[in-house]
Amino acid sequence: MKKVLTIAGSDCSGGAGIQADIKTITAHKMYAMSVITSLTAQNTTGVYGIADTAPEFVGQQLDCIFTDIVPDAVKIGMVSNSAIIRVIAEKLRQYDAKNVVVDPVMISTSGSRLLSEDACDALVSQLFPAASLITPNIPEAEVLSGLDISDKSAMLQAAEKIAFSQQCGVLIKGGHLPGDACDLLFYHGETFWYDTDRITNPNTHGTGCTLSSAIACGLASGKDLADSIRSAKEYLTGALKAGLDLGKGSGPLDHTYCLSSACE
Numbered sequence: 001m002k003k004v005l006t007i008a009g010s011d012c013s014g015g016a017g018i019q020a021d022i023k024t025i026t027a028h029k030m031y032a033m034s035v036i037t038s039l040t041a042q043n044t045t046g047v048y049g050i051a052d053t054a055p056e057f058v059g060q061q062l063d064c065i066f067t068d069i070v071p072d073a074v075k076i077g078m079v080s081n082s083a084i085i086r087v088i089a090e091k092l093r094q095y096d097a098k099n100v101v102v103d104p105v106m107i108s109t110s111g112s113r114l115l116s117e118d119a120c121d122a123l124v125s126q127l128f129p130a131a132s133l134i135t136p137n138i139p140e141a142e143v144l145s146g147l148d149i150s151d152k153s154a155m156l157q158a159a160e161k162i163a164f165s166q167q168c169g170v171l172i173k174g175g176h177l178p179g180d181a182c183d184l185l186f187y188h189g190e191t192f193w194y195d196t197d198r199i200t201n202p203n204t205h206g207t208g209c210t211l212s213s214a215i216a217c218g219l220a221s222g223k224d225l226a227d228s229i230r231s232a233k234e235y236l237t238g239a240l241k242a243g244l245d246l247g248k249g250s251g252p253l254d255h256t257y258c259l260s261s262a263c264e
Ligand SMILES: Nc1ncnc2c1ncn2[C@@H]1O[C@H](COP(=O)(O)OP(=O)(O)OP(=O)(O)O)[C@@H](O)[C@H]1O
Pocket: 016, 107, 108, 109, 136, 137, 138, 173, 174, 175, 176, 181, 182, 183, 196, 197, 198, 199, 200, 201, 204, 205, 206, 207, 208, 209, 211, 233, 236, 237, 240
């Protein structure tokens, strides 16, 4: 059985963060492990509280995992502050972690800050070098590139600019632009577009978390980056199409949609 680790924040309402990741990894029939960087009090309407884990305790959790059940891939989501980022980067280096997907979570779907401002530099300088892939959404890609992104050509410019200083692949997710859901991978000077029809569903809480952990599952199973993204998009689209409608705000995805079918 392939093993996938998620390093992320907890969403008590189960739609995003660690909970979305574990559901995604389990639906891929893989073994899920988690290092919780932060507890959030949130639901479909917003984020109401954040309690960060002590950085030393993040380190202790990582030691427990890497000295025992070594993951085949690692997904990193909400990392909150620079001390937590430092310890994660150190441990990933120490244990030579493979297939690392970094979702540079900065702001929640509902608009709350999930990364302190000073931590943004640490994320770029310390975690990106450990990554095989980073997966910014449009607002995150705007912060990382310093460009305004309002269409596909601006996505391309931003991806090139971000990739210029990084060795890893850059996947800019187009969920926040109008029209189809078009994501762009820029990797070793090549571009790949992943275009899917936009599903009419206001319940998109946790799409980013789900996509990045599904990509980590693809990498864990030995697929290359481009294929891992293609199958992750299929998984995500299915979970959106299933049309679950929970809560009073932007609700979660349905990770049970493929339990009875042949979902890889
Ligand atoms: N309505 C939709 N229909 C189809 N695909 C979508 C839709 N909305 C988002 N996506 C896809 O979901 C994935 C996540 O994209 P998005 O831009 O929403 O990320 P995000 O903002 O990081 O997510 P989150 O809401 O978890 O913070 C991308 O592959 C995107 O194309």
